[in-house]
Amino acid sequence: MSARPEVVPPQPWAFPEPQRHTLDNGIALLAYDIPGQYVISVRTVLPLPLTVEPRELEGIATITARLLDEGTARHTSEEFAELLERKGIALGAGMSDSGLSVDLDVPKRRLAEALDLLQQALGEAVFPEAEVTRHVRTRLAEIEQERAMAPHRAAREFIATFFDSDDRASRPSAGTTQTVSAITREAIVDFHRRFIGPQGMTVVVAGDLSGVDVTALAGEVLGQWRTEGQEVAEPSTAPPARAADATRIVLVDRPGSVQSELSVGCAGPDRRVEGGWAAYPVLAFVVGGSPNARVDAVLREEKGYTYGIRSGFRPRRRGGLFLTNGSVRADSTVESVKLLLGILDGARDGFSDNEVRSGVDFISKTAPGRFATADAVADEAASLALEGLTTQFTTDNLLAMQSLDSDALVEAYQRWVDGQWTVVIVGDASLYADELKTLSRGDVTVVPN
């Protein structure tokens, strides 16, 4: 073999700059021109905290979002679906804990028609009774599917254990069987009238925009949308409350399960955290971001207990979580939990210069490729807009990352990781419930699947 080639370092990179415009009705328009991207991605976001949902109707925001294209003032549900499909449009809508998102992808030459249909979905949805019934039923079936899938079941138990039961964050964002069953057409119409409107909305358009006057196109349709009495809910200013007894182990019992799904976490930062966000993606990579990161170096490459376990910081509008998730062979559960918590706690002791360099370089040097496509650019801009931020944050964050050292990483890690872990395990509890108590990581509770 020839000699190992030297690597030439890449040039610094910045996130693409958008054209900014405010439509007549107040909608903020961000247009990212990305040559060669022939499918245009449109992302519409409206910050809206889930706390605006009535307690007994939780999930109504999600059901409302899913019904936006199921019948409008001008078209039945089936007609609307056909209009989208014939123009090659993919449209989807959903709700996160930060707000409403309506996403659309369309070949460039159909952009004008797509924006017109988007406006009809947002502003002219009529929520036919039959479609409401169908989507409620679909969500109820989805809840049962989620219960059957170990990662989903673990996520549901994690938020129920970690967050205070009075906090909205402790319950599924798309609602439970009880609350979704109570949702009516009348309630949806009222919810839509009160909360869905142009005030506070951002529309992101990304793709090859040469020869396209996006401002005019958007102004003609989205800019003409008017509502009366839209209530603008203030985003929460405090992180969701942690449960007083969050430091414990909960086993979701599934007799006969061949693997155990682990979800281990503690409180984490949001993007506005003191000291800056830059350290956290790097930490996640170093601790649990690749087959040779600290967690998988042991649990996968040394022990062969797992196909892969990943760590990540999950910021919310305020507050966040530091989560590590993955599945392990059932008979390795206790040892896996012990090793995993040991690795997570042990990272408080510090990181090597090589780890810091690798993590910083991975996050920063992959950025041009991660944000090369229209959908990736639009998704980043939209998710930041939901948090009240712009993509200048992405650029600034990558720049700040360059000056991180091991001291900065340790300080950031220790700010959150204090050895107080919430551990959820979905699997056959009879195999390991007793032995887990010997780990002294808090009470061990078994709950049914």
Add this chain to the structure above:
Amino acid sequence: MALDYPIHEKTLANGLRVIVSPDTTVPNVTVNLWVNVGSRHEAPGRTGFAHLFEHLMFQGSRNVASGEHFTRLMAEGGRLNATTWFDRTNYFETVPKGAYELALWMEADRHGYLLDAVNQANLDNQRDVVKEEKRQRYDNVPYGNALIDTYAAVFPPEHPYHHPTIGSMEDLDAASLEDVHAFFRRHYGPNNTVLTLVGDLTPEEGFDAAERYFGELPASAEPRRDNHDQLSPITEPVRFERHDQVPNDRLHMAFRLPVDNTDDYFAASLALDVIGGLTTSRLVQRLVRREQVANAVQAHSMGFVDGVSLGFIVLDIADGQDPDVVESRALEELERFAHEGPTDVEMESALAQAERSWLHSLASQEERADAISQHTLLHGDPQFINTYLDRLTAVTGEQVKAAASTWLRPQNRAVVAHLVATEEEAA
């Protein structure tokens, strides 16, 4: 729309087919290799081996330490992985331009000199990892065996697609170091590989670098056997039932299809879109929207090269509905479609969605490089990414009807039913 992604091709003296597609919009290069070996080439008693072997390609080679492929390239800003499928195995990384020669050098080292490093400890470790992959993806998932059951129901026992790429636990246990050596010698070599480079480089730079790092490797792979002849459709319905702890009944209704990259395959896949794949498909309109007897309906086609492809419809049965009744209504729609063919609006919709989906997949360098490698390796057609939409658009409604009539009639189906276990069965 006419696409004109640049395609430059050259074959090295050792048989390595190299494609370079310059794209300066991002300062990256995607390195993508397709090797013409997949689970269809596996020997009896060694199912899952092609995939297990792919894992070993990350465990070091003559000049690269175990795990270094991931750690070194990720530290240079690389995103990388590999996958194994029925027809082939692919290895790929997207790196900043200044690191693409390192990526090529590391690829050449493992594609040429893997056996210097592979050992029993690595084999045992990755065997365990692959078993956990199987448990995570198939065994510990509701309906996780649906596709595995489908392959077995649709394809004859001796056929290369009868068994799944993930293989069986018994066969994974049986894999030995000798198998690793034999497999590498038979199947790996530049004469059985396509290398595609997409990104910020010129054709000359790409060809020179390919020669520099891969030029010395010998044309070591054995010649490929001929692909199997086209299988006929099933003539009598096949049924396989599994009673399991699942949230609701689910049917996979599967069909043999023509081999990939043929007008007949394109026509059959458009037919499946119209029957069950679109959000306005006939089955969605009737079973999900109007009668509300299914929670969801999907349809997919998977193009293969070894004598047959696969099409299937997934019917997610609504709570309280009889799966036999839902199935019989779906069969009515199949029969109706085979007689009527698509409407103009259905053709327009299927083509419009296919166009967006194709343009979307070509939007990233990674997927573009993968599509180029695929069609160069399996079909000898590096220009496919530019011509596919024109070929698809040329398919007529009559051809779609004819394909449905031949391949998608009720008697051509194999149904895999995952049914909610009764309390006695669950006990």
